[in-house]
Amino acid sequence: MVEDLRVISADSAAAILDAKFTPLRIVASASVLVDPPYRETHFRLAEPIFKEVANGYEVIVHEAELCRDLLEKVKADVVHLDMSLGAISLEELSAVQLSNMRISGKAGQHLLKILPRLRKIAGEIKRRHGLEVLAIGKESVPVRIAELTAGAEAILYACAKVVESHEPILLGLPTACQHRIAGSKVYLYSLMAAEHDVRGYAEDMEGFLNKVKSVEMLNPVARGFRILKITPKI
Amino acid sequence: MVEDLRVISADSAAAILDAKFTPLRIVASASVLVDPPYRETHFRLAEPIFKEVANGYEVIVHEAELCRDLLEKVKADVVHLDMSLGAISLEELSAVQLSNMRISGKAGQHLLKILPRLRKIAGEIKRRHGLEVLAIGKESVPVRIAELTAGAEAILYACAKVVESHEPILLGLPTACQHRIAGSKVYLYSLMAAEHDVRGYAEDMEGFLNKVKSVEMLNPVARGFRILKITPKI
Amino acid sequence: MVEDLRVISADSAAAILDAKFTPLRIVASASVLVDPPYRETHFRLAEPIFKEVANGYEVIVHEAELCRDLLEKVKADVVHLDMSLGAISLEELSAVQLSNMRISGKAGQHLLKILPRLRKIAGEIKRRHGLEVLAIGKESVPVRIAELTAGAEAILYACAKVVESHEPILLGLPTACQHRIAGSKVYLYSLMAAEHDVRGYAEDMEGFLNKVKSVEMLNPVARGFRILKITPKI
Numbered sequence: 001m002v003e004d005l006r007v008i009s010a011d012s013a014a015a016i017l018d019a020k021f022t023p024l025r026i027v028a029s030a031s032v033l034v035d036p037p038y039r040e041t042h043f044r045l046a047e048p049i050f051k052e053v054a055n056g057y058e059v060i061v062h063e064a065e066l067c068r069d070l071l072e073k074v075k076a077d078v079v080h081l082d083m084s085l086g087a088i089s090l091e092e093l094s095a096v097q098l099s100n101m102r103i104s105g106k107a108g109q110h111l112l113k114i115l116p117r118l119r120k121i122a123g124e125i126k127r128r129h130g131l132e133v134l135a136i137g138k139e140s141v142p143v144r145i146a147e148l149t150a151g152a153e154a155i156l157y158a159c160a161k162v163v164e165s166h167e168p169i170l171l172g173l174p175t176a177c178q179h180r181i182a183g184s185k186v187y188l189y190s191l192m193a194a195e196h197d198v199r200g201y202a203e204d205m206e207g208f209l210n211k212v213k214s215v216e217m218l219n220p221v222a223r224g225f226r227i228l229k230i231t232p233k234i
Numbered sequence: 235m236v237e238d239l240r241v242i243s244a245d246s247a248a249a250i251l252d253a254k255f256t257p258l259r260i261v262a263s264a265s266v267l268v269d270p271p272y273r274e275t276h277f278r279l280a281e282p283i284f285k286e287v288a289n290g291y292e293v294i295v296h297e298a299e300l301c302r303d304l305l306e307k308v309k310a311d312v313v314h315l316d317m318s319l320g321a322i323s324l325e326e327l328s329a330v331q332l333s334n335m336r337i338s339g340k341a342g343q344h345l346l347k348i349l350p351r352l353r354k355i356a357g358e359i360k361r362r363h364g365l366e367v368l369a370i371g372k373e374s375v376p377v378r379i380a381e382l383t384a385g386a387e388a389i390l391y392a393c394a395k396v397v398e399s400h401e402p403i404l405l406g407l408p409t410a411c412q413h414r415i416a417g418s419k420v421y422l423y424s425l426m427a428a429e430h431d432v433r434g435y436a437e438d439m440e441g442f443l444n445k446v447k448s449v450e451m452l453n454p455v456a457r458g459f460r461i462l463k464i465t466p467k468i
Numbered sequence: 469m470v471e472d473l474r475v476i477s478a479d480s481a482a483a484i485l486d487a488k489f490t491p492l493r494i495v496a497s498a499s500v501l502v503d504p505p506y507r508e509t510h511f512r513l514a515e516p517i518f519k520e521v522a523n524g525y526e527v528i529v530h531e532a533e534l535c536r537d538l539l540e541k542v543k544a545d546v547v548h549l550d551m552s553l554g555a556i557s558l559e560e561l562s563a564v565q566l567s568n569m570r571i572s573g574k575a576g577q578h579l580l581k582i583l584p585r586l587r588k589i590a591g592e593i594k595r596r597h598g599l600e601v602l603a604i605g606k607e608s609v610p611v612r613i614a615e616l617t618a619g620a621e622a623i624l625y626a627c628a629k630v631v632e633s634h635e636p637i638l639l640g641l642p643t644a645c646q647h648r649i650a651g652s653k654v655y656l657y658s659l660m661a662a663e664h665d666v667r668g669y670a671e672d673m674e675g676f677l678n679k680v681k682s683v684e685m686l687n688p689v690a691r692g693f694r695i696l697k698i699t700p701k702i
Contacts, residue, residue, distance in 0.1 A: 005254070007454055020473070036463075037451035080454075087455065141454045176662040177573030192663035194425035194458045195412040220475055220548075220609045221555065222660045229504075241688055271685035272699075314688075321689065373659070377690045428644040428659035428692045 382434025616668025
């Protein structure tokens with residue numbers, strides 16, 4: 001009767017900031033598989049994206065693709081995307097419904113633009129695996145775990161970039177979380193109320209963490225957000 | 235000059251969930267007396283209700299009755315109900331005012347339906363004890379303590395049901411809290427920011443806690459909410 | 469490339485409450501200098517104000533003056549005021565724009581009333597120091613640190629008043645924070661999610677803390693707020 005729902009979710013996270021803390025580029029996307037008790041993940045696909053924030057709405061399409069790709073490797077029961085539309089199934093979401101939802105001007109236009117591509121991927125997932133793709137967004141714990149996982153991967157991608165370029169980076173972390181390094185892993189712990197046991201992590205296979213210095217600070221112009229200032233070690 | 239305000243409040247909490255985490259029935263109601271420093275309660279009336287979520291708005295009437303009944307046993311200075319209407323006194327709340335408040339469609343209709351019964355109970359409390367009944371809802375710490383107390387009692391009621399029926403139950407806990415068992419008591423601690431020292435509890439007089447296993451997980455489709463999966467031992 | 473932004477900010481905090489926990493007077497204003505990592509301050513100007521809550525909107529003008537005065541003593545790169553208008557520069561904020569922002573009735577009128585004085589101070593700061601004054605409000609961590617600093621100073625001012633008057637005071641603290649006394653300092657720690665390492669403090673140069681007793685309680689009618697009941701030591 002009480003079964004164990006396995007969720008595949010995806011999100012993009014962390015941003016390169018300029019010196020005034022304005023986000024310039026979103027750093028990483030990840031899809032993850034999340035099982036009960038829904039606190040962390042051990043299966044993920046992650047990619048560096050370094051996508052301009054201005055075109056940020058496009059990343060959701062790539063996130064859906066990462067979910068589809070992860071489904072080739074692991075089984076799941078449902079897919080959660082980072083769109084907060086009341087957990088409606090993408091299959092059922094037509095352009096007409098979307099306009100009825102009265103989503104504010106620009107956001108609605110962006111959604112309308114990517115909807116055909118999203119519905120196509122959702123259709124593939126339905127046909128191949130029989131799963132629904134839900135636009136559940138901020139209500140989903142698996143989406144939060146995808147965000148923290150993408151954020152942890154982003155720390156490694158940013159470190160790699162600092163090592164290559166010998167230039168410091170200001171990396172804006174996802175909302176309400178804090179990193180911790182343990183061995184070759186970088187963890188991103190949620191600081192959100194009631195999420196003290198929720199986290200993501202990434203494994204530093206190539207030793208980038210040892211080649212940089214990183215200092216944590218609070219983002220002074222965005223409460224709840226922390227920043228890593230990553231600089232090359234000499 | 236600075237007196238110690240004693241508050242009687244009530245709330246209902248915890249829900250039986252189906253396998254997709256949809257709430258089916260609200261489990262328990264409780265009224266409590268809360269004194270300074272307003273962190274917990276030692277006087278309560280609690281009842282199992284197992285009320286369909288669809289008729290959830292009806293529970294507020296029963297909550298008001300539980301406040302009235304508790305007032306027969308302990309003294310207080312004011313009554314707090316779980317209706318978030320800006321702490322208006324129920325006595326002063328007419329159907330006309332309610333419609334002026336522009337509460338969204340369904341919620342407004344539900345309130346209108348139960349208002350006569352609520353005002354009747356508020357009138358009784360006023361005549362008998364001289365106290366105001368306030369529709370203060372989410373601004374009230376005593377209402378939160380009633381919620382945590384009802385949630386703790388709900389854990390025991392759910393355990394009893396699992397023992398009787400030999401069927402597992404998914405119990406959705408109130409928002410942002412976590413249970414802990416200590417001796418014969420089950421505590422429900424708030425995980426809300428700035429409520430780290432706020433809690434409710436219930437006493438397991440009949441030893442139900444020992445007859446079940448319970449596993450905590452996060453509700454994957456409702457961030458901030460935790461679930462207990464309660465199964466019979468053996 | 470990645471510079472260290474120094475912020476001067478200001479806020480007013482803490483309120484004398486009546487026995488029903490209604491705020492009567494705002495107790496203190498403070499301006500502070502906040503450096504990376506943006507967790508606390510070591511430079512401040514603080515003043516007792518005991519201003520009627522009904523005229524609370526007036527305090528923002530005094531806060532701007534305290535920023536201007538602090539700039540005579542320490543260098544900074546930008547000024548943050550506790551007005552949540554999307555970080556717009558006060559210089560660019562005309563009465564016309566303000567009315568276009570559709571701020572709700574009373575708040576808009578209050579802002580309109582103080583806008584000329586605010587713009588005058590912002591103009592002085594621009595001419596003398598070349599800095600922008602931003603209406604950033606709740607998005608600013610430095611404004612939060614100013615709030616916690618003003619709150620800590622307010623505890624000392626309230627203690628002084630209790631010592632003088634031999635009357636107890638109910639002091640409402642800023643949202644989501646908790647005081648701790650260490651030596652001659654009173655700290656105010658944020659309890660907000662993701663602000664566990666953010667705090668303000670005040671130094672008790674005249675030994676008022678030892679001349680009173682203070683008991684912490686939760687504000688029963690305003691969730692997230694704590695109260696100190698301060699009474700004279702015999």
